[in-house]
Amino acid sequence: MLKFLARGTALAAMIAASSPAHSETLKMWGPEQITEPLVAQLWNGIKVDFEKANPGVTVEFMPPTGTISNGAVQAAIQSDAGPDVILTNSGIGRISVVKNAKQVMPLTEQYEKRGWKDEIYPWLYTELKGQFGGEIYEVPDGLDALGIWYHKDLFEQAGWKIPATWAEFETLMKSIEQSGLQPIAIGPRTPGSAGHLFGNLLQSASGKDVIGKALRREIAFDDPSVAAGAVRLQKLVEAGYIKKEMAGLDLDGASRLWFNKRAAMFVAGPWFTANARKAGYDLANAGYAPMPSDIKGAAIPTGGVGWSWLVPVNSKQPELAMKWIDFMLSDAVMKKRAQDPASTMIYPREIPGVEPPTPVLKEIFAAAAGGVGYNPSVYLPGPVLDTYFQVIQGLISGQIGGEDGMKQIQAKMTEAK
Numbered sequence: 001m002l003k004f005l006a007r008g009t010a011l012a013a014m015i016a017a018s019s020p021a022h023s024e025t026l027k028m029w030g031p032e033q034i035t036e037p038l039v040a041q042l043w044n045g046i047k048v049d050f051e052k053a054n055p056g057v058t059v060e061f062m063p064p065t066g067t068i069s070n071g072a073v074q075a076a077i078q079s080d081a082g083p084d085v086i087l088t089n090s091g092i093g094r095i096s097v098v099k100n101a102k103q104v105m106p107l108t109e110q111y112e113k114r115g116w117k118d119e120i121y122p123w124l125y126t127e128l129k130g131q132f133g134g135e136i137y138e139v140p141d142g143l144d145a146l147g148i149w150y151h152k153d154l155f156e157q158a159g160w161k162i163p164a165t166w167a168e169f170e171t172l173m174k175s176i177e178q179s180g181l182q183p184i185a186i187g188p189r190t191p192g193s194a195g196h197l198f199g200n201l202l203q204s205a206s207g208k209d210v211i212g213k214a215l216r217r218e219i220a221f222d223d224p225s226v227a228a229g230a231v232r233l234q235k236l237v238e239a240g241y242i243k244k245e246m247a248g249l250d251l252d253g254a255s256r257l258w259f260n261k262r263a264a265m266f267v268a269g270p271w272f273t274a275n276a277r278k279a280g281y282d283l284a285n286a287g288y289a290p291m292p293s294d295i296k297g298a299a300i301p302t303g304g305v306g307w308s309w310l311v312p313v314n315s316k317q318p319e320l321a322m323k324w325i326d327f328m329l330s331d332a333v334m335k336k337r338a339q340d341p342a343s344t345m346i347y348p349r350e351i352p353g354v355e356p357p358t359p360v361l362k363e364i365f366a367a368a369a370g371g372v373g374y375n376p377s378v379y380l381p382g383p384v385l386d387t388y389f390q391v392i393q394g395l396i397s398g399q400i401g402g403e404d405g406m407k408q409i410q411a412k413m414t415e416a417k
Helices: 002-018 037-053 072-078 092-100 108-113 122-129 152-158 166-178 191-206 208-215 224-238 244-248 251-259 272-279 318-328 331-339 359-367 382-397 402-415
Strands: 024-029 057-062 085-089 139-151 182-185 263-268 286-289 302-310
Touching: 024 318, 037 057, 037 318, 037 331, 072 085, 072 092, 085 318, 092 302, 092 382, 122 139, 139 152, 139 191, 139 359, 152 286, 166 182, 182 251, 191 208, 191 224, 191 251, 191 263, 191 302, 191 382, 208 224, 224 382, 224 402, 244 382, 251 263, 251 272, 263 272, 286 359, 318 331, 382 402
Parallel strands: 024 057, 024 085, 182 263
Antiparallel strands: 085 302, 139 263, 139 286, 139 302
């Protein structure tokens, strides 16, 4: 009898060992532009690699229908068929929305337990720890670095170059305007696009330290030291270097002006490479430079955390979601993504020996090597953002002045305390 039981136990063990692993599905919200062939090829390869490393697991992509800003992420989380892990546009302003709604898990403990704090830049970890009283709700996937994109051929033909000082930059814009081109295209009907240019102007006029203090509420936004960038935008509109008609454009419309070479410059980040590919623009012709500034150290890209991983509180696969984030932070995946033609961002830690896939990305990485400044769009409290973007649109349309606009932003900052 004992022999029979022993044989039965051994047979059961053999059957279990030869049986397929327990089937699990990880639903991932993202990535953006998954319908683009290059992007799909990269992410499908990552999916296959993860599934091989985790037998029995199937990764299912959920093409995003929007972001936190338009409520799409929140709606997806509330759905019974929602994602287990999310990749989306982030920044403290957006993360605070889902954090305050208690829709995403705190991940602070995982940073210690899984070693994530050593997988991102030390300054980035410090910044994350300081945002919500020590709790962290996101894992950065990519950083933004916003600066000026320009057409190399047009600039070479006209003898133009992005200068070092603001006065020289005004001279450049005057020359471009006189040539019949739009100096700068902007699409403020897409809030992010409005913030890209405005954040660059704020930093150029005031410096990174001053803008940082304003975001930390150490200086008021209507203080002259902060409001200078808004006044600068007002003057650019008055001079005709930014046309008032731009107020009616969204990101796509403004991008088309630039891709069709009807505008000489456009403020964007590394993600703009995907827009350019989709438009059929030759990326070898794209140049990049930080916004000029007369302040030492201020001529650097603005930015912050651009994309992050989140884990919904109702994730059906929370442990598998953590394993997925582990995988995405691994050297192998980081290098694979950074070298891929579909790469569109700066990664959350240094990746030695990696050559960016396009010349313009190489220029962006070099410009951001010493760090980036603040894009207020991703740092401002959620309740302030609508007013912030409305002020920018008002400045571009000529309906308000720079000082008045910053007073409106400061009033909203005071309310949001």
